Amino acid sequence: MRTLSRDTAAVAAGVLAPFAAALVLVPLRDNVTPTNLALLLVVVVVAVAALGNRLAGAIGALSAAAWFDFFLTAPYQSFHIEDRADIETSVLLLVVGLAVSQLAARARTLKRIAVIDATHLERLHGTTRLARFSTSSDDIVRRVRAELTDVLDLSACRFEQGSLLGRPPRLDPDGSVKVQGWIWDLDRQGWPEGEIELRAVAHGRYQGRFMMKPAPGSVPPPLESRLVALDLAAQAAAALAEDGRTATPV
Template structure:
């Protein structure tokens, strides 16, 4: 799978910051090394690690911790401009700087993950609520299908999505209710192989009654949506199926 260029650039910038920022901070602190205790200098470098961890990613935070410990040793412990440390207290300070920096980077990464999960869950919930409100507003099932098509493009980050009424022609890859994708009867390894080629079928079924199918076209080489997003897509398709089924009842096409 190809990583989007924007994401690759962001990762590269974060990693570069993890290496360069502690080095720059250690240089800036050089005039203070004879007037400020080594412990306080290490605490100031921890602030840099925290900043990189908060703004970057987990690898950047870990690199920042390693870089901070190395440049603290190089610039602020005797003998200066050497990675050799003579004083045991300085060794302990450098080790603690590294350990604290690594812990902080992990905590920052965990916090970002939890925030991202909370925001994503709230967005998915709002998608489902919007579609439910539309389906209950006595609008036509066609409007509901159109809304679901738009929501599927957004939630799965698709290039296109179309709907076929009541047809089951061919055997394209299929997105199942459990969020997995089947290709020729086998579960496709999305994490390792990415989206399969061509359109992917998502059936609109309610209480065992087939109403049609959405045909999903992912962006070439894009990273598949996470399992939570795929399950939301299945729920959206079910809402479209329910609207179509209700219209069929109203029109007398189903007893």
């Protein structure tokens, strides 16, 4: 919801920010060349794209080109351009604005990915550190339950010992989810209903399973997050195998 609100605000900024900037530049149009005025509008487009996404940047580029034409090229207050140089500047403003907006949006995406990757690394490192120094596999299982709840946006997560009962949806080692033996389309269908099984396996031996319940309306996380969840479960399984017993359900 927070991402949606930010993107919506960025689209609105893409429409309004170039308009406001063009109005501010009106007093300068007799003393500053159109090319320099266009460059100032490009800065606004970059700011919009950095705030939002590619759509916001593209809208910002279109808006900047339109209001540059309307306010900053003769005849003023008209979308008609008489000077060929102004026409070329308007076209270049649009092209450059679109290009830099895409680059800015991509930079924002890469930054977000880097932050997510760093968070995942810290999850795995923290659990590994606990497994190295803890003498209780139950502590590790509890830690993994908490991490799974966070990384997969779950409303509940419990550890279950004993034999495998029933055929609930299962998160497989490749990060896919299977329902009754068929691969579930997470991108199109979202999480399947009910609890989802994540088996804790170490050295080919079953140690238990995490039964996970996604939060209502939550969007399935990307594959990278699901693979992190599998690694966390494997760490719990390794701790249980080292104890030579199955952890107490918690």
